Amino acid sequence: MPTESDPLLPHIDSGPPRKANFFWLIPVVSVASICRGISMFARYEFYQNAFCPENISPCGWFTTWLQFPGVTVRMQMWALFASFVVSFISVGWWSELGDRKGRKIVLFCSIGGAMLIDLIYLIVANMSLHDDPQDTLSLGVIVDGLLGGFISYNAVVHAYTFDVAPTPLSRLLLFGVLDTLSMVGFIVGAAIGNAASNSTAYILSVVFALLNLAFIYAVLPESLKPEDATHQTPHPRPLLKSIVSPIFIFFRAGSRKHLLLFAFAFYMYSLTSAMDTRVLMYTESMRFISWLPRWALLTLPRLLNVATFLCILPALAWHFKTKHGDTERASLRLATAVTQNSILLAVLACLGVLVFCEPPRGAHALYTLFVAVLPLTAGAGPALYALGGAYLLALGRRGEIGALFGALSLWGALAQHESFVMYDDGSISFWLSTWLFIIALLLLVPDGPSAAEDTGDAEGV
Numbered sequence: 001m002p003t004e005s006d007p008l009l010p011h012i013d014s015g016p017p018r019k020a021n022f023f024w025l026i027p028v029v030s031v032a033s034i035c036r037g038i039s040m041f042a043r044y045e046f047y048q049n050a051f052c053p054e055n056i057s058p059c060g061w062f063t064t065w066l067q068f069p070g071v072t073v074r075m076q077m078w079a080l081f082a083s084f085v086v087s088f089i090s091v092g093w094w095s096e097l098g099d100r101k102g103r104k105i106v107l108f109c110s111i112g113g114a115m116l117i118d119l120i121y122l123i124v125a126n127m128s129l130h131d132d133p134q135d136t137l138s139l140g141v142i143v144d145g146l147l148g149g150f151i152s153y154n155a156v157v158h159a160y161t162f163d164v165a166p167t168p169l170s171r172l173l174l175f176g177v178l179d180t181l182s183m184v185g186f187i188v189g190a191a192i193g194n195a196a197s198n199s200t201a202y203i204l205s206v207v208f209a210l211l212n213l214a215f216i217y218a219v220l221p222e223s224l225k226p227e228d229a230t231h232q233t234p235h236p237r238p239l240l241k242s243i244v245s246p247i248f249i250f251f252r253a254g255s256r257k258h259l260l261l262f263a264f265a266f267y268m269y270s271l272t273s274a275m276d277t278r279v280l281m282y283t284e285s286m287r288f289i290s291w292l293p294r295w296a297l298l299t300l301p302r303l304l305n306v307a308t309f310l311c312i313l314p315a316l317a318w319h320f321k322t323k324h325g326d327t328e329r330a331s332l333r334l335a336t337a338v339t340q341n342s343i344l345l346a347v348l349a350c351l352g353v354l355v356f357c358e359p360p361r362g363a364h365a366l367y368t369l370f371v372a373v374l375p376l377t378a379g380a381g382p383a384l385y386a387l388g389g390a391y392l393l394a395l396g397r398r399g400e401i402g403a404l405f406g407a408l409s410l411w412g413a414l415a416q417h418e419s420f421v422m423y424d425d426g427s428i429s430f431w432l433s434t435w436l437f438i439i440a441l442l443l444l445v446p447d448g449p450s451a452a453e454d455t456g457d458a459e460g461v
Contacts (some may be wrong), residue, residue: 189205252397
């Protein structure tokens with residue numbers, strides 16, 4: 001009831017605050033992925049026209065990132081490595097800020113940084129600001145990295161998803177949906193960038209990003225609950241400790257045995273990131289599949305990825321739930337099983353190609369079978385994020401989920417960049433992937449934290 005001390009204006013009850021759930025994140029991730037696809041294609045076109053020698057397409061600064069019917073996107077290696085270096089300095093600070101203050105501020109700033117660098121590219125592409133526009137573009141890369149960059153964005157959307165997952169087993173499923181949204185949005189964005197002119201593409205990306213920022217600020221509910229940060233210090237750590245947290249988060253007392261092995265396994269698996277693109281290029285060059293339309297060759301692996309994320313993973317989770325329930329321990333066991341079996345299946349598929357399909361044997365039908373199996377192993381990606389989160393919960397360190405995902409995003413990005421440098425065309429991709437998969441699998445063999453450690457480590461943190 002109103003009292004005499006109330007203002008004279010009518011009292012309006014805004015109702016309970018919106019409850020955070022994954023559906024609020026869907027438009028944010030979709031639009032951000034579209035913007036990234038538009039930007040990457042537009043940046044390739046800009047660099048190709050501005051800095052590469054004539055009649056050389058592409059020049060040596062680029063490597064293929066994604067192929068799709070009518071669209072081949074290439075990434076500029078220097079900019080990505082430079083962004084990684086700057087993000088290395090900032091990602092620990094942003095991740096810990098997210099663990100203390102909430103995910104929205106980190107998500108807002110990382111998307112704002114991506115929009116800012118697109119705006120700088122738009123200005124440089126249309127105005128002669130400097131004799132060497134590389135200086136201005138480098139400044140944009142630095143600002144983007146200091147605001148978190150894609151590494152912090154990737155970390156915070158995983159942390160938000162982890163926060164809002166309704167049950168332990170659903171985390172793996174939502175990470176799979178997250179990967180689907182990111183992949184599909186990136187492809188849609190690349191297609192838009194391919195169809196639009198260079199300046200129009202940047203304008204579209206900036207406009208979409210502004211709409212996304214408005215949605216995050218006004219609509220997106222905060223996912224971090226006060227009890228989730230119980231073990232996190234309420235005060236910021238010294239800057240140096242924040243900078244090195246992506247390294248030392250794996251070395252805390254009581255967790256070296258599990259998190260450190262997991263971190264190396266995650267890194268080794270991430271080194272295979274370029275494999276799907278290189279295998280597509282190798283398959284396309286083989287004469288015996290000339291009867292298959294190019295659009296089908298490029299589209300089918302992506303469809304199998306989506307089927308893995310949206311059909312196979314939910315089926316496995318449902319089957320696992322009927323036998324083991326939906327508990328934290330069941331979540332750890334499911335993530336471990338999906339990761340190990342997916343990587344093992346990838347090893348067998350690569351060995352199958354090398355043993356049965358290499359010239360002069362060239363078993364064409366078997367090659368098609370083994371290569372079709374590889375996209376079905378994509379579940380290892382979201383399973384690794386779910387496994388890392390399950391490890392941290394078992395060790396009683398829920399308040400550091402954001403910091404863990406920040407570290408994984410950082411080392412995953414470095415491995416991804418190195419992957420596109422390491423991989424070469426031809427069958428060498430299968431040899432390299434086989435060894436990387438085997439090393440990752442061996443590192444994942446040890447069991448995760450035991451129930452006895454859950455209490456002990458929780459008290460020691």
